[in-house]
Amino acid sequence: MKNTFTRTVSAATFASTLGAFALGAITFGPALAGETPSAPGTLQYFVNLEDGATLKGPVKVIFGLSGMGVAPAGTEKENTGHHHLLVDRPALGEGEHGPHEFDANLPADDQHIHYGGGQTETTLELAPGTHTLQLVLADKDHIPHNPPVFSEVITITVE
Numbered sequence: 001m002k003n004t005f006t007r008t009v010s011a012a013t014f015a016s017t018l019g020a021f022a023l024g025a026i027t028f029g030p031a032l033a034g035e036t037p038s039a040p041g042t043l044q045y046f047v048n049l050e051d052g053a054t055l056k057g058p059v060k061v062i063f064g065l066s067g068m069g070v071a072p073a074g075t076e077k078e079n080t081g082h083h084h085l086l087v088d089r090p091a092l093g094e095g096e097h098g099p100h101e102f103d104a105n106l107p108a109d110d111q112h113i114h115y116g117g118g119q120t121e122t123t124l125e126l127a128p129g130t131h132t133l134q135l136v137l138a139d140k141d142h143i144p145h146n147p148p149v150f151s152e153v154i155t156i157t158v159e
């Protein structure tokens with residue numbers, strides 16, 4: 001019952017928000033997301049890296065999140081999740097499993113790095129060359145929220 005109420009309020013609040021957040025929901029569709037609600041207006045972003053940057057390795061990556069909190073994987077707490085880094089693969093929803101990536105648990109491999117301890121930064125050893133990075137927030141079971149929370153995909157070049 002509590003869960004239903006929370007979702008109703010969340011949906012109403014969400015409907016009243018403007019701009020890119022609402023556009024994101026239309027683009028990806030409400031059915032293609034996990035069951036854990038995200039907080040309206042949540043933003044996930046790279047704190048210290050800009051799209052198109054050229055830098056020397058190893059690459060420090062600081063994860064930004066506003067509107068929700070970070071909690072370790074397995075933690076049942078409203079409006080929280082843990083960071084994931086997608087490396088050198090298409091944007092979430094455009095990978096091997098298409099839009100179903102939004103309602104399934106993220107794989108764990110070199111291209112899908114989980115920060116299940118609640119980490120908010122990491123240092124990556126990336127080979128010289130061009131790489132893409134995207135942050136994705138996911139719930140205690142590693143499933144993206146509804147609506148999903150993720151950063152833009154950035155491309156960086158490591159010298």
Ligand SMILES: [Cu+2]
Pocket residue numbers: 073082083084106114115116138141142
């Ligand atoms: Cu995870």
